[in-house]
Amino acid sequence: MKQLIIVIAFIAGSLFSFAQSIDVIINSKEALRIENTLASNDMKGRKTGTPGNTKAALFIAEEFKKAGLQPADSKNGYLQKFAMVEAKVRSSNIVLGGSKLETEKLIAITPKRMLQVNEKSGYETGKIAAGDNLGAKAMSFVQSGKNYIVWVDNSFAKNFKRLNYFKSKLFANTPDVLFVLADAAPETYLLEVVQEVEEIELMNVVGVLPGKSKKEEYVIFSGHYDHLGVTDKPENGDSIYNGANDDAAGITAVIMLANYFKQLHNNERTIVFAAFTAEEIGGFGSQYFSKQYNPDKVAAMFNIEMIGTESKWGKNSAYITGYEKTDMGAILEKNLKGSAFSFHPDPYTAEQLFYRSDNATLARLGVPAHTISTSKMDSEPNYHKLSDEVSTLDIENMTEVIKAIAISSTSIIKGTDTPSRVNTADLK
Ligand SMILES: [Zn+2]
Known part of the structure; x- marks a missing residue:
């Protein structure tokens, strides 16, 4: 009997303290x-x-x-x-197969102050083809965690500058993704960008x-x-x-x-x-x-x-x-x-x-x-x-x-x- 009472008291006590404890804290x-x-x-x-x-x-x-x-x-x-960085482009240069293109055809998503990439840099290459979902496809490259050069089909000429969206804020250790408005990758190329970079902690x-x-x-x-x-x-x-x-x-x-x-x-x-x-x-x-x-x-x-x-x-x-x-x-x-x-x-x-x-x-x-x-x-x-x-x-x-x-x-x-x-x- 005595033992049973103790058990009941224990259960009642613990139930009470549980119910009470949540209200005491929350x-x-x-x-x-x-x-x-x-x-x-x-x-x-x-x-x-x-x-x-x-x-x-x-x-x-x-x-x-x-x-x-x-x-x-x-x-x-x-x-x-x-840390994150805010980067503003100061100058850029784009040369495809020996001919210089308008700098608007390059959007470089990079936290670096200076970047120079060519066909020997070892970057992965990707493509956004006509008919693709530009934003979704671009996002997949940006989130890949790899350095990429992405050739964006000329049919996106009108919307290409929307890709600047990805430049707004970047993690300081983010990889480089360079979007180039060009239908196909030439044999040789040179992509350069110089930026003003502000680091925010x-x-x-x-x-x-x-x-x-x-x-x-x-x-x-x-x-x-x-x-x-x-x-x-x-x-x-x-x-x-x-x-x-x-x-x-x-x-x-x-x-x-x-x-x-x-x-x-x-x-x-x-x-x-x-x-x-x-x-x-x-x-x-x-x-x-x-x-x-x-x-x-x-x-x-x-x-x-x-x-x-x-x-x-x-x-x-x-x-x-x-x-x-x-x-x-x-x-x-x-x-x-x-x-x-x-x-x-x-x-x-x-x-x-x-x-x-x-x-x-x-x-x-x-x-x-x-x-x-x-x-x-x-x-x-x-x-x-x-x-x-x-x-x-x-x-x-x-x-x-x-x-x-x-x-x-x-x-x-x-x-x-x-x-x-x-x-x-x-x-x-
Ligand atoms: Zn809100």
Whole structure:
């Protein structure tokens, strides 16, 4: 009898402490504290490359430290630093088979100050033929990770300069891709470019909670901390894009989940908590972060974007982008059975969020990497507006979304569920 009572007391006690612990760590007071800091005027809209952005990064690093996460980088601590360059062409030269061509026929995607390439340079060669999808084909060369010379069919003469898009910002260690408007590769050629190059240092913030047994398998929780900065066209005396929903809300979730999982300490898989920079200017932070991992070792990624307002289904609900691409959504729903919360497939598929958000780099490599959001993409009045302020958020509901993410991910971080992979063959 005595023994039984002890067992009952133990079970009741542990149930109570579990139920209590999630509310102790993930509660609206804490959500508001983090939101008020990240979205404060002090952070000046957290624009990539500005002091306000750095200030936000240092705050998040401090929160990761307080939570007891390990720094991801032995040298830079929680700050995952990387460099990008902005390059402006000063002069270029293009000689094909002995004849000089107009310099507009060469678009060199390179971070180098000076580049000189000829047929003996050992670059791979590729072709964009008449009828190809110019942008998609060009993208595949840019993302190949190899030095390329790409001969672009003359039928693209009118749209050729669009390829300058790839020049806007480059990773400092990016390979060279030279697009040449010419139908065929001549036997000999010379391509030269001289550029003015400005290097920009950027940083993600990354903390780690090592797994107990499956240390080499990763589960990622992420959001982006950068936003749009300050405008020179104030409205009603306000010039700061506070970005309370976009995406201070996601970072608030990441910080609270870090604290929760650290306390819970039942993760067999290693959990990585990441706050990305440069989402608003092209997703460079998540691209850099994603390249640091072997995709085969990443069991799941929960990217969290704009969870501060009610979804189109009302309270206690959110959607998952690319829902049908893996069975991760079904696992999350299974773990939420009996609760008032529900996940739905992304209803805004025309927006291509699965391909546009910070989950995309890993998803394209097969990782079950999804974005969770409540944002009504067809009617979110404060989206990318000066009015995206903490006062417009439903902090109580947002706290419930964060709790739901915590509970729904339990079997994945414990290693008892492994979501199916994205079939990269049928991606766009
Ligand atoms: Zn945004």
